Amino acid sequence: MGLLSDDPAELQLYTHLAIVLGLGLGLVTFIIMCLLLSLFVNRRERRPVVKAKTRKGDSHDKLRKLDAVSPARTLEDWWSRAKLPSEGADEQFMCVVCLESVQRSQEIRELKCLHVFHRECLEKWYLQDHFNCPLCLRAYYVQETYSSNDFVWMV
Secondary structure, three states, rough: OOOOOOOOOOOOOOOHHHHHHHHHHHHHHHHHHHHHHHHHHHHHHHHHOOOOOOOHHHHHHHHHHHHOOOEEEEHHHHHHHHOOOOOOOHHHOOOOOOOOEEOOOOOOEOOOOOOEEEEEHHHHHHHOOOOEEOOOOOOOOOOOOOOOOOOOOOO
């Protein structure tokens, strides 16, 4: 009663069993390949779209808009207008974008929420299309263009 039996009924049973196992393995392989393909496609769709290098004029225009909302000035200038005690000023301010301390001679930008950042750090943040404070996420600039998915309903 081995695998190489002369009995035609047993040979037919092994043939049917091989066909069923082959179809089952093929189906399982097909399902796994479909799942892997769908994961690959979904992962590609979630990646941020790499924008073409922005022209110097585009970033310059955007920075002018940022200047209107948050003009650049030195921490010393800001400190004198804020009317805060001058002791410990160098130790108190830290830019949460770069995690470096802000020195009195460095240029800063103050947002509407009164958070202070290095000028360069906030400009990099803003040029990457972030329109809210890196610390508290309060909006400091309203984007002028709207996405194509927004609908205007008129009644």
